[in-house]
Amino acid sequence: MNLELSAEQRLLAETARAFVDRHGTDASAVDPWPTMVGAGWSGLLIPEDQGGAGGGMVDVALVCEALGRGPVSSPLIASGVLAALPVLWLGSAEQRERWLPGLAAGATVGTLALLEPGMRDEWDAPRIAGAASLSGKKVLVPWAVGADVMVVVTADGLRLLEVADETVRVDAHDTLDGEPTGLVMFDGATAEPLGGTADAKDVLDRVLDHAAIAELAFAVGAAERALDLSVQHAKDRTQFGRPIGSFQAVAHRCADMRADVDACRYLAYQAAWALDRDPATAVLAVTAAKSYANDAIRRVFLNAHQVHGAIGFSTEHDLHTFTRRAKAFELTHGSTARHRDRLATAMGLGTRR
Amino acid sequence: MDFAFTAEEEAFRADLRAFLDAEVPDWWRGMFVDDERTMPFTRELCRMLAGRGWLTMAWPPEHGGAGASVWMQAIVREEMWAREEPRGPQYMNLNYIGPLVMRFGTPEQQARFLPPMAQGEVIWTQGFSEPDAGSDLASLITRAEDRGDHFIVNGQKIWTSYADAPADWCLLLTRTNRDAPKHHGISVLLVDMTTPGITVRPIDTMAGPHEFNEVFLDDVRVPRECLLGEQDHGWDVIVAGLTFERVGIARYARAGRVIEVLVEYANATGRGDDPAVRDRLADMRARYEAARLLNYRAVSMQAAGVVPTIEASVARMHNTQLEQQVGHVGLELLGPLGRLRSKDPLAPLEGEIHRYWTRNIPTTVAAGTLEIQKNIVAQRGLGLPRAP
C-alpha cells in the first residue's frame, strides 16, 4: 500500500500541469491537441508495438486531472479511451494495425457512438441493428464533430465505421459544457463487425468503466480548481469589514470542499489502479468512485457558487466553465443510482450475481 | 501508487486475525458495557499481545518494540477497531501516551513508564477536558502550584474515559502559570491515580457505564519527577499528542465490518434485491472506501517520513461522519426492531447495530469536534483567515 506517486508519475503529473497552466487559460487560443499528441497522451492506453505509449489508467487519470484544471478541451478520452480500447480488445490483427497507430499518433480521431434517443443511460440496450449497413441515430457522441472513426454499439455487438461520406451525418449538439458532442445519423453507412456479439456487453462495460474514471479524474481537476478559486475569493472579498473567509459558514464550506475533492481524487486513483491490474475485478472500486463522486462533485460546486456570490454566476468569472464540465461528468457514464446498484452486486447483496 | 498490501503484510493480518478469532470471546462487546469480565479480559489480551511482540510492535526496539512499519500498525489498528477494540484503553498507551514519553520524557521517566506499557500492564487515562474547557482546551484552569520538589494540584476534569477502569495513571493537563497568555503556562503531569485527594465519579452515557467520569483533584501532591516536558510548555506536548491521536484510530474499519454484517443481514432476510436497501448500503460502502483511502493517504505520508496534519483532519472528518451514517442506515434497515437493545432476546444481530449507532452519537464531538477539524482544514490547510 502506498498512495504516493512514483517519480515517473509525479513527472507526468507535473508535465501535464505545466501544459495546462500554459494552454488552459484561454480555451479558444491554440489547439492543444498537437502538443498533447507530442507528449504521447493520445496513445497512453495503446501498446508500444502499436505506436502507443504503453501506459495505463493511472497515467490517464493523472493527465486528465491536470487537464480538468484548465479545462482543456481535447478528444483525449473519446479517442484514447472510448475508441482505442474496443479496437484494442476486440479488433482483429488487421483492424488493430489499421487504426491503433493512427489513434496513438493523434492523426486519427476516434469515438464511441452508444446512446440513442430513448435510452435511459449507457447500460440500456441499443436498438440499432448490427449490419454491414447501419441506419439510425446516435446521440451525445463525444467528439463526433470531426471524428474519423467510430465504434458503434448496436443491438448485435460492436461495429467499426469509417466516417467517409454522406451516409454519416453529424450535427453538433448544443450542450451545457460546449464539448463538440454530436447527433450522428447513419443512413446505410458501411460498418464492419468489431469482435463477436457474445463478448460485446462485457467489453462495453469495461470501456465505460475506464471512461468514467478518466472523466472522474478530469472532474477532480475541475473541482480542485473550483476550490482554489473559492479560497482565493474568500480571502479577497471583504464584507462587514472582514474577509468573508473569516466567517465560519464560508470557511467550513471550503473545508468540506477540500474533504470532498480529496476523497474523489483517491477514489479515482484507486479505481484507475484497479483497472490496470484487472478490469474484471475493478467494478467495486470503479462504482464506489463514480457513485461517490457524482454526489461529492455536485456538493463541491454548490459550495463554490455559494462562496462566490453573484460573480460565480457571471460568465466573466472562470467558475462557470468548471461547473459546466462537472455537471456533464455527473450526467455521463452512469448515474449515482446505476453505479450504486452495480456496487451492491459487487458487495454481494442480493441474488443477482 | 499501489493499493494492495504486500504478501508479508497480508500474512501478518491473517496471523493476527487467527489469534483474535481464538482469543476474543463471543461475549466481547467493547469497553462500555455492564459486564465485569471486560476489564480482566482486556488486560489479559494485552499481556498476550505483548508476549507475541504485537502490543508495541510499532515502538522502536530500545523501548520494547520492533520498529514495525506504519502499514503494520495500520493493520493492527484495523483489526482491533473492527472488533470493538479488545485492547480496551491500552490503545492510547501505544498510540500516543508512550510516544509522548519517548519524545518529551527524561531517561528516568522513559525507564519507569514505558516498560509497563510495553508489557500491557498499565491503564492510562487522559485528563484534558474540564467543565469550562472543551474545544477551547487551552482555557483550562486546573491548577498545579510549584512547591519545589513537587506540585500541588487542585481542580476538576470531566468526560475522562476509563478513569474508573480503574486507571493506574493519568496524563493530566494543568495550569502552572496564570499570568501567561492561555496557551502558555500549561504543564503536563503524569499522575498516579492512587494519590490521596483524587476522587473519580462515573457519569453514565447513552452507551452505558464506564465511558465518562469526573475526576476531582483536591490538594493532590505530584512529585516533580512526574512533570512531562518543560514546565509551562505543556501545550507543545499536547499538540504533538493530538497529532498522533488523529491517525490513531481506524474508525473506518469498524464501519466496514458493520456494513458487511448488514449485507449478510439483508440477504438473510430476503432484502438483498430491494432497490432501496441496495442503494443505501452501496452508498455506505462508497463512503467507507473514501474514508479508508484518506486514512491510507495519511499513513502513506508517514511512511514517506512526512507528518500528516490537515490530511489527518480530513481523514477524521470522513471517519467520524461515516461511522454515524452507517449506524443510522443500519438501524433504518432493521426498522422497528432497531429499537431493541442488546439484552432483549429479540434484538436483531444481538443488538450490535443498536450499540454501534449509540456509540457513534458523539464521534463527531470526541477528540476535536467536526467543527474544530474544519477550522483546522480551513485555516491551516487552505490559509483562510481566523474568525475574530
Ligand SMILES: Cc1cc2nc3c(=O)[nH]c(=O)nc-3n(C[C@H](O)[C@H](O)[C@H](O)COP(=O)(O)OP(=O)(O)OC[C@H]3O[C@@H](n4cnc5c(N)ncnc54)[C@H](O)[C@@H]3O)c2cc1C
Ligand atoms: C466519547 C467521548 C470520550 C471522551 N473522552 C475524553 C477523555 O478521555 N479525556 C478528556 O479529557 N476528554 C474526553 N472527551 C471530551 C472531548 O475532548 C470534548 O467533548 C471535546 O473536546 C469537545 O468539548 P465539549 O464537549 O466541551 O464541547 P464544546 O467545545 O462546548 O462544543 C460544543 C459545540 O460547539 C462547537 N464549537 C466550539 N468551539 C467552536 C469553534 N471555535 N468553532 C466552531 N464551533 C465550535 C463544537 O464544535 C460543538 O459543536 C471525550 C468526549 C467524548 C464524546
